[in-house]
Amino acid sequence: MFDEILEKFEGSPSQQAVIRLFLERGFSVNEEGRVVSGGIEIPYTGIARELDVDRRVVDSTTDAILADPELKRIFTNISSIPSLMDLAPVLDLTVLTIEVAAADEAGIVAEVTGILADRDVSIRQVLSEDPEFTDDPKLYVITDADLSGDLLVEIRDLDYVRRVGF
Numbered sequence: 001m002f003d004e005i006l007e008k009f010e011g012s013p014s015q016q017a018v019i020r021l022f023l024e025r026g027f028s029v030n031e032e033g034r035v036v037s038g039g040i041e042i043p044y045t046g047i048a049r050e051l052d053v054d055r056r057v058v059d060s061t062t063d064a065i066l067a068d069p070e071l072k073r074i075f076t077n078i079s080s081i082p083s084l085m086d087l088a089p090v091l092d093l094t095v096l097t098i099e100v101a102a103a104d105e106a107g108i109v110a111e112v113t114g115i116l117a118d119r120d121v122s123i124r125q126v127l128s129e130d131p132e133f134t135d136d137p138k139l140y141v142i143t144d145a146d147l148s149g150d151l152l153v154e155i156r157d158l159d160y161v162r163r164v165g166f
Helices: 003-008 011-026 044-051 055-067 069-075 107-120 149-156
Strands: 035-037 094-100 123-128 138-143 161-165
Touching: 003 011, 011 044, 011 055, 011 138, 044 055, 055 069, 055 107, 107 123, 107 149, 149 161
Parallel strands: none
Antiparallel strands: 094 138, 094 161, 123 138
16 A cells, blocks of 8 residues: 555655655644644644655645545545554653564564563553555564563564564
8 A cells, every 4th residue: 555655646756755755644634734732733844854855745745645535535544543652661661672583464563462461561552654654564462561581482483483682
């Protein structure tokens, strides 16, 4: 799906950058063509500055989104969720990062969280990057527990796991 969205902007790397940002941050486009997060409007100039593009690129991207029924359906309904990953050091949380070989395989989250549950590790949040949106998707498990070395080895030894870190 991600590739299909980007193909619609294949003639404009700047617009593709805008689309990537919208998807990564969960920014919506409302019916008036404004970029929003929830009900808060995000100025085009701020987006343009972050991406080092002209403000008009953001404007033309939102126009293209609203003109395309499929894109409109996606970008008027997208939303963001807060992540504890960046807050982990402040809140004394542990972020377990798991890189997998086949991210679209069924049962990865269930098996990893099952292993943690078997060891009475409480999970605060689980974030899974979508293999459609990134080339190297990862699974992040945020917990308030210290994780033992043998637990990390058990997870690392799962067939589909390439690397484990925290």
